[in-house]
Each structure stands twice: as structure tokens, then as C-alpha cells.
Amino acid sequence: MYGKIQETASWLKERMTTSPKTAIILGTGLGQLASEITESYEFSYKDIPNFPVSTVEGHAGKLIFGKLGGKDIMAMEGRFHFYEGYSMKEVTFPIRVMYELGIQTLFVSNASGGMNPGFKIGDLMVINDHINFFPEHPLNGPNFPTGPRFPDMHEPYDSELIALADNIAKEKNIRLMHGVYVGVQGPTFETPAEYRMYHKLGGDAVGMSTVPEVIVARHCGIKVFGISVITDLGGFEVPVKVSHEEVQEAANNAQPFMTEIMREMIRRS
Structure with a gap:
């Protein structure tokens, strides 16, 4: 696997005309930020050696390089x-x-279901911690030479980046919540009982991604900032039906605010 990683990185380096230190992962329905990237060039996942291919609606499946926030x-x-x-x-x-490729800071975004009674659909939640419910751990197997066998996770999400996001949101009058993200396997949305359980365990939002990426990023020493768009709510007295299309729509509506915060964070960091 490590050989394939190096092969892919070498293929990209030969074709890159920029030297990014910051990377962004755009989740379900959150691709609008890509249109903000200037002087861009891109590679389809299917054309990159060894790269998997995204199969989910709302995920374009391409790697974009360029400038954001200068x-x-x-x-x-x-x-x-x-x-x-x-x-x-x-x-x-x-x-x-x-x-x-030399990335030092990673911004991760996702669409997630909220179970905090203080949340509203369309809220942005800065992830300040997570709970891992995935049945397989991304660091299983031989240890990669990028980090220790038993990496410390006392601060998976960088406190300085969180403080920066809070300051920007305050300046721009954007409602910004904080909370714990619960990472689960999916692909079913949660039952009312599952929502209630995750909330009792300390979770504020739940989704099917992000946690494995963050674990590996931290193992590599990459700083992480995470943000969730609350696209549906669950675990309350009246069960709420949810569809993937509704999740995408709610994410689309929240995109301009997330984009503004991320663009400004990158500019200042």
C-alpha cells in the first residue's frame, strides 16, 4: 500500500504547477466551494493511478488544485x-x-444529522471532538512510517483553528455551533433510538465519514479543522423522515456560510 501511495504522489507531483500546504475535503452537497477556487486545474479520480472512485450522488469525484483565500x-x-x-x-x-505532497493542514466538511436540541437544520457545527463507531480502524495492520504505532488523540481538531473560525463567524455574524461528531458506518440513516443513544453518549451530530480521515491525518501530523452542516434532525419526540435529496438541499443552502468561513480561515492562517 505504501508503494502505491508514493506512486500516486509522484504521478501528481509531475503534473502539479502549485505547492499547496492546505487541503480541503468537500462532503455531500458541499461542492460549491470548488467554484471559488481560482487559477484551478483538476484531475478526475478515475485518471489518477491507484485512486478509488466516488460512487455517491453529490460527490463529483475530482481533485482540484488552485488558489483560495490567496x-x-x-x-x-x-x-x-x-x-x-x-x-x-x-x-x-x-x-x-x-x-x-506536503499538506500540513486539512479542512474536512460533511453533511450530518443533528441530535442536539439546540441545533436547527442548516446550522454549521465546528467539530471539537469525535466518537468512532466504525467497525474497522484505519490504522489496523502494519504501522505506516508517518507516525507512532499508538498516536495521541487528545486534540484531534486543532484548537487554534477552531478559535480562528469562531472569530471569523463573530465578525461576519454567522451562527456557528460546536459539538462532537459521531462517525458511523451507514448507509442507513439513524433510527430514533440510535439518535438518542448517540446523544446520550455525548454526540451532537452523526454522519458516515470524516473520522477515519481525521485519524490518519493526525497520525501523519497534519493539523485538522472539521465542520458539519446539520442537514436533518433526529432523536426528538416526533420521528422525522429524511432522504438523501433533502440532505443535499440543506447542505446547498448552508454552503455560502461555510465557504466564507473556510476561505477567510485559509487567508489568515
Whole structure:
């Protein structure tokens, strides 16, 4: 696997005309930020050696390079999920490649279901911690030479980046919540009882991605900032039906605010 990672990184380096230190992963329905990237060039996942291919609606499936907030960046428009049948090594393969390309800071975004009674659909939630409910761990197997066998996870999401996001949101009068993200396998949305259980365990939002990517990023020493768009609510007295299309619509509506915060964070960091 490590040989494939290096092969992919070498293929990209030969074709890159920029030197990004920051990467962004755009989740379900959150591809609008890609249109904000200037001087861009891109590669389809299917054309990149060893890269998996995203199969989920709302995930474009391309790697974009260019400028955002005046800085060189790279962005994944579409990610890979465990429920698609990929192993955790495949799900997190792009993070390993990012490290080989010199990425130092990773912004991750997702659409998630909220179970905090204080949340509203369309809220942005800064992830300040997570709970891992995936049945397979991305660091299983031989240890990669990018980090220790037993990596510390006392601060998976960078406190300085969180403080920066809070300041920007306050300046721009954007409602910004904080909370714990619960990562689960999917692909079913949660039952009312599952929502209540995750909330009792300390979760504020739940989704089917992000946690494996963050674990591998931290194993590589990459700083992480995470943000969830609350696209549906669950676990309350009256069960609420949800569809993938509704999740995409809610994410689309929240995109301008998320984009503004991320663009400004990249500019200032």
C-alpha cells in the first residue's frame, strides 16, 4: 500500500504547477466551494493511478488544485466511504497521498444529522471532538512510517483553528455551533433510538465519514479543522423522515456560510 501511495504522489507531483500546504475535503452537497477556487486545474479520480472512485450522488469525484483565500490549496470534491465497500485503507488513501505532497493542514466538511436540541437544520457545527463507531480502524495492520504505532488523540481538531473560525463567524455574524461528531458506518440513516443513544453518549451530530480521515491525518501530523452542516434532525419526540435529496438541499443552502468561513480561515492562517 505504501508503494502505491508514493506512486500516486509522484504521478501528481509531475503534473502539479502549485505547492499547496492546505487541503480541503468537500462532503455531500458541499461542492460549491470548488467554484471559488481560482487559477484551478483538476484531475478526475478515475485518471489518477491507484485512486478509488466516488460512487455517491453529490460527490463529483475530482481533485482540484488552485488558489483560495490567496493561498495554494488542493481540494477533494467527493470522498470515499466505508459503506461503498472500500476498506479503511482505501477510504483514507487520499490522506496518505496528501501527506506525501506536503499538506500540513486539512479542512474536512460533511453533511450530518443533528441530535442536539439546540441545533436547527442548516446550522454549521465546528467539530471539537469525535466518537468512532466504525467497525474497522484505519490504522489496523502494519504501522505506516508517518507516525507512532499508538498516536495521541487528545486534540484531534486543532484548537487554534477552531478559535480562528469562531472569530471569523463573530465578525461576519454567522451562527456557528460546536459539538462532537459521531462517525458511523451507514448507509442507513439513524433510527430514533440510535439518535438518542448517540446523544446520550455525548454526540451532537452523526454522519458516515470524516473520522477515519481525521485519524490518519493526525497520525501523519497534519493539523485538522472539521465542520458539519446539520442537514436533518433526529432523536426528538416526533420521528422525522429524511432522504438523501433533502440532505443535499440543506447542505446547498448552508454552503455560502461555510465557504466564507473556510476561505477567510485559509487567508489568515
